[in-house]
Amino acid sequence: MAVLDRAPRGHRPNPGRTPAPVGRSSKRPFTVRRGLGLLGFLAPALVFVAIFTYYPLLKGSQMAFQQWNLFDLRNTPFVGLANFRTLLANPTFYTVLEHSVVWVVGSIVPQLLIGFGLALLLRRHFRFRGVYQALAFFPWAVSGFLIGILFRWMFNGEFGVINDLLRKAGLIDTNIAWLADPTLAMFSVVVANVWYGVTFFTIMILAALQSVPDELIEAGALDGAGKVRTLFFIVIPFIRTTLLLTVLLRVIWVFNFPEIIYGMTGGGPAEQTHIVTSWMINFTSQGDYGLASALGLIVVGVLVLFTSFYLLALRERDAR
Amino acid sequence: MIGTTSVPTKVLRAVLLGLWLVITLFPLYWILVTSFKDPGSIAAFPLRYLPQPWSLANYVSLFENAQFGTYMRNSLLVSLTAAAAATLISLLSAYTLARFEFRGKGALLMAFLITQMIPAFIALGPLYVMMVDLQLVDRLGGLVLLYVAMCIPFCTIMLRGFFENVPDALEEAAMVDGCSRLSALFRVIVPVMTPGIMAAFIFNFVNCWNELFLSVTLMNSDANKTIPTALNGFISSFNIEWGPMAAAAVLTIVPTMVMFALASRWIVEGLTSGAVKG
Numbered sequence: 001m002a003v004l005d006r007a008p009r010g011h012r013p014n015p016g017r018t019p020a021p022v023g024r025s026s027k028r029p030f031t032v033r034r035g036l037g038l039l040g041f042l043a044p045a046l047v048f049v050a051i052f053t054y055y056p057l058l059k060g061s062q063m064a065f066q067q068w069n070l071f072d073l074r075n076t077p078f079v080g081l082a083n084f085r086t087l088l089a090n091p092t093f094y095t096v097l098e099h100s101v102v103w104v105v106g107s108i109v110p111q112l113l114i115g116f117g118l119a120l121l122l123r124r125h126f127r128f129r130g131v132y133q134a135l136a137f138f139p140w141a142v143s144g145f146l147i148g149i150l151f152r153w154m155f156n157g158e159f160g161v162i163n164d165l166l167r168k169a170g171l172i173d174t175n176i177a178w179l180a181d182p183t184l185a186m187f188s189v190v191v192a193n194v195w196y197g198v199t200f201f202t203i204m205i206l207a208a209l210q211s212v213p214d215e216l217i218e219a220g221a222l223d224g225a226g227k228v229r230t231l232f233f234i235v236i237p238f239i240r241t242t243l244l245l246t247v248l249l250r251v252i253w254v255f256n257f258p259e260i261i262y263g264m265t266g267g268g269p270a271e272q273t274h275i276v277t278s279w280m281i282n283f284t285s286q287g288d289y290g291l292a293s294a295l296g297l298i299v300v301g302v303l304v305l306f307t308s309f310y311l312l313a314l315r316e317r318d319a320r
Numbered sequence: 321m322i323g324t325t326s327v328p329t330k331v332l333r334a335v336l337l338g339l340w341l342v343i344t345l346f347p348l349y350w351i352l353v354t355s356f357k358d359p360g361s362i363a364a365f366p367l368r369y370l371p372q373p374w375s376l377a378n379y380v381s382l383f384e385n386a387q388f389g390t391y392m393r394n395s396l397l398v399s400l401t402a403a404a405a406a407t408l409i410s411l412l413s414a415y416t417l418a419r420f421e422f423r424g425k426g427a428l429l430m431a432f433l434i435t436q437m438i439p440a441f442i443a444l445g446p447l448y449v450m451m452v453d454l455q456l457v458d459r460l461g462g463l464v465l466l467y468v469a470m471c472i473p474f475c476t477i478m479l480r481g482f483f484e485n486v487p488d489a490l491e492e493a494a495m496v497d498g499c500s501r502l503s504a505l506f507r508v509i510v511p512v513m514t515p516g517i518m519a520a521f522i523f524n525f526v527n528c529w530n531e532l533f534l535s536v537t538l539m540n541s542d543a544n545k546t547i548p549t550a551l552n553g554f555i556s557s558f559n560i561e562w563g564p565m566a567a568a569a570v571l572t573i574v575p576t577m578v579m580f581a582l583a584s585r586w587i588v589e590g591l592t593s594g595a596v597k598g
Contacts, residue, residue, distance in 0.1 A: 052469030143530030207592035289445030
């Protein structure tokens with residue numbers, strides 16, 4: 001192991017120290033011993049991820065082009081694009097796509113705004129900030145599935161606490177059947193998801209805010225910029241990259257996140273709250289992995305396209 | 321947010337923070353209250369915001385009518401084992417990725433990141449067939465293997481961030497003193513990184529504890545069910561019994577919530593270090 005070279009790591013905040021000779025080790029010729037040493041440390045992780053993640057992912061992508069049902073494993077012929085055609089011919093597919101967009105946009109915009117606000121409020125140290133964070137970040141410890149169940153109970157049309165609170169506040173006279181009406185049900189699952197996801201944005205944005213040098217903000221204040229202007233012209237531009245990447249990661253993640261819907265409505269009423277990935281569960285529970293995988297590949301395609309456009313748009317704006 | 325903070329600003333800030341805390345904690349409060357209500361008073365008007373009378377009936381029925389004790393034991397066993405194994409394995413890979421430059425490193429990190437972004441359902445069918453072939457369906461051990469693989473990518477990325485905060489002079493000194501790299505890692509670096517490693521372990525544990533779809537697919541006998549699989553059974557029944565359901569939810573949430581609260585500082589640090597630095 002001693003033959004291994006250390007990597008130069010220039011990005012560590014380490015003033016006072018001369019930078020490591022960049023590229024020294026990476027330019028060194030590849031030797032067998034060095035390679036074996038690295039492999040020994042990496043092997044367990046690689047083996048696990050290769051066997052239990054990448055192999056099934058690739059195998060599953062192949063299933064998208066097969067007729068493949070769990071209850072008919074002897075008969076799995078290749079069928080070309082038939083699974084994709086079946087999906088595209090199904091009107092529910094388009095509803096589900098539309099709902100995915102509503103789900104992603106409707107969740108992420110409020111999450112970002114509330115998360116940003118909270119991060120601003122938490123930036124300055126105060127007594128019990130640690131305790132506050134430990135309490136306010138608790139949704140993170142809970143699975144989306146269970147959050148779905150909690151909100152299903154709160155949004156219950158008869159005995160739900162939300163109806164009760166709204167009636168007490170004088171906002172409604174009769175109980176609303178939140179989860180029985182398609183539009184209201186979609187609204188309700190989005191509310192639950194907003195509640196669940198604010199924590200993530202708060203944590204990320206708070207960390208980014210803490211990376212803004214105080215001098216920068218003070219300089220702005222000296223130049224007579226008010227708080228709002230400091231925020232928009234100094235702070236936000238400084239953390240722009242983190243913000244935009246956090247949003248991107250979150251879009252991908254929320255698009256792929258069916259657990260709240262699964263626990264809260266199961267996609268109902270009448271399949272009206274399904275997003276693509278929760279709809280996929282229908283196929284897997286019927287054992288039809290061919291269709292499920294085809295749908296999965298469509299999701300990957302959509303996300304790859306979205307990510308490319310998003311990153312391209314960022315580059316364009318930066319170039320201008 | 322800058323300069324002097326006036327009293328009204330302070331008050332406003334406290335009010336807003338308090339409001340959000342109430343909104344955040346309300347679902348937890350409500351499920352707690354529900355779980356301690358007498359079964360007869362759960363669906364009774366007017367809704368009561370405190371149990372009247374307090375009752376443990378829902379918890380009792382959970383352990384008597386459902387094998388909730390077994391499910392908890394299974395979840396605990398699987399999550400502890402998988403989280404410990406994944407943390408240990410990730411420690412090695414994270415260390416390598418933090419300290420060495422080699423060809424394909426970027427690709428490797430990308431391969432780990434991608435696993436976090438692909439809908440996992442694509443892998444579900446092949447995994448099931450694979451576990452049938454390995455005769456690991458409906459075995460806790462099989463679930464452990466899958467969970468280890470599930471945890472490794474993110475845990476590696478998280479731990480790598482912590483390693484980069486530890487000066488390499490530390491293990492160099494140990495190696496000059498005659499330690500091998502492996503023993504330098506475990507004798508010198510790991511003790512310094514204990515909070516970070518605990519955070520990674522807790523993060524893994526919580527992810528395994530909460531995992532739903534793999535366990536629903538693989539575990540079919542009652543004796544081997546984990547908590548999420550059991551909850552899935554509860555909500556799939558035509559008439560959900562909200563009393564025992566609430567009690568089950570509380571028993572599922574509380575352990576992970578306590579762990580998260582204790583380690584929240586380091587978990588936050590681990591989650592954000594990569595994003596902000598990189």
